[in-house]
Amino acid sequence: MLEGIFVEGLIYAIMALGVFFTFRILDFPDLTVDGSFPMGAVIMATALSGGINPLAGLLLAFSGGVLAGFVTAAIHNRLKVPHLLAGILTMTMLYSVNIRILGNRANLPLLRVDTIITHVSVATRGLIPADWASLLFFAMVVLAIKFALDLFFHTDMGLVFGALGNNEQMVKVQGVNPATLKLIGVGLSNGLVALSGAFAAQYQGFADVNLGQGIVVSGLASVMLGEFIIKSNRIGMLTLRVILGAILFKAIMYLGRFYGYYINMTPNDLKLIAGILIIASLAVTNYRRIRGKGGTAA
């Protein structure tokens, strides 16, 4: 069970990194996530049942997510629609698109197809137990993504992303079009989210168009939990704490699922718990800020 928490935490960490990119770096609260996560899952499932190589399937899922992000950013940039509404529009449209991708079905089981997880356990058979093999595999995947992101935020483009969320006027004065940056940023973020959805479908053994319901809330909760664990301003720490936050969030959800029945809780209450977790995080941050201000006021 313990490695299950870690594996799920790591899979969702990829999504949380995407959420972190839009919410924290770009300052673009993007709700497309609720649609792009199941989109990654259904693209992956369809690809696998069609006999496509799992790696190619992952690439397809990532590209699908990028496209979804492009749609949201384009609605926001071109029509001057507020980002929240743009995200909700894409997310709603994606529900129908996802059912189309699955061939007019709402879910698709992956019982008799070889997923990337089957490949991993075949490759490591006899060396380590299957559960630990997938844990090791996902740890490597997530770390690779984390380091790639860290590197990206040290490039010229990555630095401008940092400035965009902080001071959009400064970016314009530098002769960079903020609309282009938002397109790239929201696209990349949703690419990560869809990748996470693709892994989640393979791990759970099925893809479902309702997989994404409330996923942005759990991503945000992971980001906020991470901010409680580590205080830092360095990008390497920022991405690390998102991953830790995602694992912690999954652990809390597991506890809720396994021990919740003592207080009459059912798995249906978990979304409520996720929401309360965010509200509590916000309240604590707010309280700290007010107290911090009171202490330093001249």
Next chain:
Amino acid sequence: MISLQNLTCTFHAGTPNAKTVIRDLNLTVDAGEFVTIIGSNGAGKTTLFNLISGNLLPTSGRVFIDGEDVTAHPEYKRARTMGRIFQDPLAGTASNMTLEDNMMITCKKGFKWPVISLNRKMRAYFCEQLVNLKMGLESRMKENISTLSGGQRQALTLLMMVLSNPAIALLDEHTAALDPRNAAIVMDLTTRFITEHRLTTLMITHNMNHAIAYGSRLLMMDAGEIIIDVSGADKARLTVPKLLEMFSTVRRKAFENDEVLLAAG
């Protein structure tokens, strides 16, 4: 360098709240000119800058930069030949990033690709440039901008603007939010950089003495129009009382703006 033709800007045009902020304005600024702009609140000084930088689109009229009609160009495109500094020292830098990251973003104009340019050579170059500010910032390149004072931030913004190599500098009361000592330091740096880099400069100021002391040409704006335009020898002979007298002759009313008069005193 800059040419404005019959520029008019009306806010809320076609509604009962319509307000004309710039009225049929014509202005030509030659390359290398240093123009100071003075005027009471609501005279349209900042709106004029917004129209030149592309932050606002005119209701009618055209904007030419270097002979090219840029009236339809968005702000980020025009910004490639233009540097702009605002009154708010927070507006020119990203406070949650380090000094060197800020300099890396601003050291050249235009689209940024995902390549890492911030290397040892770049850091040495930034360090060398920061020494020019004489503020000790060269030893604080890894610190967050939020730890800098307003004067340091504004001086840094000025340096970063110059490094990005623009042809035109728009300075919008960039020393107004600073204490007198820092304002003087930033003003000294401003004149030094403008001469060194031969920037075509427009500077809005609330300080009549500054408007008279600095630059090669002085414009006074009132109600969306340029009412006084002096340059050359006439500008050199200008004094505050003379300027006030000119205003009342043109407008047949006394110049009433405590802020400007107090700053003049």
